[in-house]
Amino acid sequence: MLINAELLLQYQRCKRRSFLDIHDDKSQHDAPNELLLKLQQDKKAHRQGILANLTCQKPDYPRGNWEAGQAATLKLMQQGVEYIHQGVLLVSNELVNEASESLNYKKYTFLSRPDLLVKQPGKSCFGDWMYVPANIEMGKRPKQEYQVVIAFHAQVLATVQGVIPQTAWLLLRNKNPNYAVDLTKWIPQMQHILKEFIQVVDSPAAPEVFIARQKCNLCHWYNQCYAIAQSQEHLSLLPGVTPIRYTQLQAISVNTLESLAHTNPIILENLLGFDAQVAPKLVVQAQSALQRQPLILPSPPPIENITFTAPVELYFDIEAQPDLDLNYLLGVLVVDKQNNTEQFYSFLAENLAEEELVWQQFLDLVWQYPQAPIYHFCVYEFDTVKRLAKLYHTPYSSVHPVLNRFVDVYEQLTQSVALPVESYALKAIARWLGFEWHDQEANGAKCIYWYDQWLTTGDRTLLELIQRYNEDDCRATRHVKDWLVNFIENEYNLRLA
Incomplete structure (x- = not known):
């Protein structure tokens, strides 16, 4: 059985995934969603950007023929090539120190394909040089999972070249991209995790399901695991x-x-x-x-601190492109109950240069209604307004009164009531209350993908999809807020009766 770094990486995120990746039918995978495709594209572009500055050689071998790949890699290492991109290293003997007799490591082959093998001074079986591994990662921090993976590459490399490097490298996506990994610390931790991994994949049954949405949503086994969790x-x-x-x-x-x-x-x-x-x-x-059914939580806030109904109400939602650090759409729904009107404003930046313009358009609008509460769902909108004000040097007097009008519907709801939902995300709550989005499959991740495609293709229908989704988010926030006001008032009146 082949064990590679990707399996070890995913094991650290979810033990069940690695088991299924090895033992289950790959045809049962979920189709990759748009956000995953975008992440893969971004990672490829990040790698290409780094590799463009290096003179690399890549081993030539038939796709999937790892033995031929190792032979080609060893040839480059023997030649003393400075940078080897995606070299192939195979080890069939044991990688784990002090192995338990109950674990049969000999039936496993360990496959290492680091992004780079970098030539360094030293002694190895190749001559007066040695190699150290380096991985190119999308993260901005040297996460444990990255350091365990690079330690795996280093251990396989040590077996091949006859000397273990003291340091390996992570090439991260931040201002100081080169991070030195202390292998004296991380190789023992990697060996411990590798032991656990082999015990899990050797087990007769998959580990128990556990749905952690932020980690699970991009996984190709999500629908299978979710169905099991629901049935249980x-x-x-x-x-x-x-x-x-x-x-x-x-x-x-x-x-x-x-x-x-x-x-x-x-x-x-x-x-x-x-x-x-x-x-x-x-x-x-x-x-x-x-x-x-919904229930009042123990010790809810006093009713006077719960959200209220006003003559004019604003509902605010932002769409952002994280990779560009761009808040490209500031949507505001204006509900004027005195005049019985509703109007949605979509302040859209078609590129990075227009963010300041839409920020000013947003401020101009909300100042037309200086007494209106500004409802939003979760803290992102509040934090982003503060950040934009700082970024564009907006006077304190223009921003502070606006922030004082912000009302976080999510915070008020989660402090007051428990709902029979699986998540307190806006979609889960609003849909439980009967609200539906025009595009059933639309979500924040799709909007990130759509905006990225807009920048690439210039297809304006993508912007229209995003704007409609953003308006639906504002209307969903209103739907949840109105329900919360009515529910709290009814419960309060029942308790007084």
Whole structure:
């Protein structure tokens, strides 16, 4: 069986994924979504940008013939080539120190294909030089998963060249891209993780499902795992159940929605990952899911601190392109209840140079309604307005009164009620309330992809899709806010009755 760095990388993110990648039918993969395709394109462009400044040689061999690939790579190493791009190194013997007899490492072949093998002074089987591995990564920080992977490459390389390098390199996407990895620290950690990995893939059954949406959404096994989690009513589908909290709940035999809903919060308060605020909130969340109805949380904010209805209300949502650090669309829905009118304003930057213009257009609009609350969902809009004000040197007097009018519907809702939803994302909540987007498959990730395609193709229909999605987000925020106001008022009146 072949073990490569990609399997080891994905194992650190999800143990189940690596098992499925090795043992399951690849035809069952989900189709790659647009954001994943964009990330792959961006990574390719990032690599090409770095490699363009180096004189590299790449081993020539038939695709997938790793033995031929290693032979071609060894030939380049023997010649003392300065930079070898995507060399192939194979090791069939054991990589893990102090191996357990219960693990049969000899049935595995370890395949290493670092982005670069870099020639350095030293002694090796090739002569008065040696090689160190370097990987080109999209991240801006030297994450553990990156350092474990480069340590894997270094260990395989050490076996091939007869000497272990002391340092390996990560070429990151920041102002100081070259990061030296201390292999004396990371090779032992890599070996420990590799042992765990082999134990998992040698097991007769896949690891338990756990849905962690931010990590799972781009995975090609997501739909399969999600279907299993739904059929089991798995606790990971409950908002607030993190991997740490799930482990703690398992330890006290709280394994189902019903058992959690009937657990005394005091039992949970002192567990790792819980406290006096988290424990009762999570129990009510389970009760809400079990009863399939919204419930007031313990100790909600006073009703006077909950959002209100005003004569004129503004609903605000931003679309951004993270790679460009560009907030290209500032959408505002103006709801004038006195005149019974609604109007949506879409301030769109078609390129980076127009961001300042749309920022000023946004300010001009919101100052036309100086008393109107500005509703948004989550903190991004608030933080972005502060950042744009700083970036474009907007006077304090023009921004501070605007920020004081911001009302975060997400914050108010999550502090007040528990809903029978799997996520407190805007889409999940609004759809539970009956709101639908015009484009059923549209989401923030697709907008990132669409805007990237707009910049490449100039196809204006892509901008129209983004603008319609942004307007729907504003209207969904209004839908959630109106429901929250009515629900809180009704509950308050019932308690007074």
